[in-house]
Amino acid sequence: MSSHIESFDDPRQQGKCTYTLHDTVMSAFACMYFQDPSLVQFQKRLERKYQRSNLNTLFRIKETPKDNQMKDILDTIDSECFAPVFKDYFERLRRHHHLQSFEVLPGKLLCAIDGTQYHSSKSVHCDGCLTKQHRNGEITYNHAVLQGAIMHPSQRQVIPVMPEAIKNTDGAKKQDCEMNAAKRFVKRLKKAHPRQSFIICGDGLMSKQPLIESTLAEGFSFLFMAKKDDHKYLYDWLAAYESLSSQSYTDEKDVTHQFSWQNDVPLHGGEKSIHVNYLEYRQIKKGKQTYLGSWVSDIEINKDNVIALAKAGRCRWKIENECFNSLKNQGYEVEHNYGHGHENLSYNMYLLTLLAFFYHQIFELTDGAYQQCRQEYGSKRFLWENFRVTIRYVLFDSWADLMTHLLTDHEITEEAYYRP
Ligand SMILES: [Zn+2]
Incomplete structure (x- = not known):
């Protein structure tokens, strides 16, 4: 992640920048990663004590900007910068044969798609906002994406791919919609993964000829x-x-x-x-x-193939349940906190949240120490609670050290921890 961010285009004038783009993006990512809005505060305390913090060691951040500076900078970053990060992690999973267990038919991965809204307001808006006029004349302004994720009936994890924004563009007479975004999405997916064979899976809204033709045109x-x-x-x-x-x-x-x-x-x-x-x-x-x-x-x-196909079709619910529900309610709180910004803030925050979720899915799939931690601590909630608390007071050189620490100093049980 850190090295990808190094390659982002910085739209700011260099002389005026106090914080690097890398440190800004990584700081926001670290908050999503640990799902802790007070992360920076505690790390500053560590820094005073040890001249270093876990933000330096675990995320290679030199200096962390203040909240409003962070938002101002994130607002200016082109959201497309994040696409190669999604692609790269997908490719790494493929190279290490982690995607094989996701094949629903030989060589084919199931990519479920669905629309989801991540920002809604009755007052703040921009030209890209989707608008919805209510009967009483009130207008709601929304931002949404067409999200895709790789899933398999017998795999608990889902692997998100770069979404397609559903947003209005200058000069378009009609509002953008899920269907048009879906057509752009399949093109984007093909471009990102030209050699991978996908089955695109969607709800009843999608079973229309134009989208079917767009999907077939990409060889999916x-x-x-x-x-x-x-x-x-x-x-x-x-x-x-x-x-x-x-x-x-x-x-x-x-x-x-x-x-x-x-x-x-x-x-x-x-x-x-x-x-x-x-x-x-x-x-x-x-x-x-x-x-x-x-x-x-x-x-x-x-x-x-009938059983495999039926089970694949049925597991589409996971995009709603395992992906969107996690992003909205399981600590990531994608709809809250971050605001709309003027340009790309809300979308960039959505993408950073999605990347944090992606990272956690990768750990579950590939990281033996993490899997051991999960087993030891029982629930994901309890494990992350321990991650959060531990890094507030103890400095670690690496993510691996943090996990080793959690595996050796594990005393409190989940039951005792949550008992009122
Ligand atoms: Zn907007």
Whole structure:
């Protein structure tokens, strides 16, 4: 991370800069990383005592700017500077074979996409803000992104990729929307990872011909949810078959999994309708239907891939649950604290939060000491609480030293810690 930031373009006049861009970005990142707004305060205290702090040792920061200076500088940084960081960490995971366990079909990674809002205000706004007029005339101003993340049904971690901002641009008559951002997103994904094969997975909103065509044009596959209300023609067409291809099994918990499919059906009744392959997945427990999902895809469905595809389609919820929910509620608090700025502040803060989340996912996937800490401390919440408290008072030379310390001096149990 630190070395990437070194290469960022600094838009400021050099003579006037008190703090380097590197130190500014890394300071903000460190706060997100430890999810601690008072991080800097405590590190200044360490610095007075030891002439060094954990910000120097763990993040290679020489001098930390004050909060408002930090925001002013972050506001000016071009958000695109962060794209190579996402790309590089993805490539490192790939090179070290950590992505293999994410393949949902041989060689193919599932990239789920969805829109999410990270800033909303009734007063502060800019030209890029999306606007929403309410019935009483009030206007809400929003910033949002189309986020993508690699996921797998049996992997707890998700791997975020560089998102696409959903924002208005000068001169455009219509507001930007999730669908247009999704088209730009697949182009960006291809450019960043030209040799990787992806299945783009999205909700019912995405199962429209223009996005399907954009996805196929990049050489990707798609797996988009299909709903009866949106695809009446398709469902009428399916109803005309006496029966669809199907198979089922019952698992050890007595849940029955039923899969049915039909290849080569038209998506809609229009003249140039694309043909898609339709898949349905039903779960039944004690005679009751507990889940029903249906998708369309370009991948030809057969007995060998139907289960993998259905489970892949179903695990799309992880982008909502494991990614957005974590960013909003699990300590990262992406919607709070940081403000709108004049140019890029809110988006850069979103990206730094996402990168901190990405780092934590990488630790869980690849770092043996971190995995050991997780096991030792039980919950993630308790482990990070210990990280935060420990670095307030003890100086460490490296992240590895911090973890060794936590593994050797571990006395308080989670239960005792949280007991009122
Ligand atoms: Zn704005």
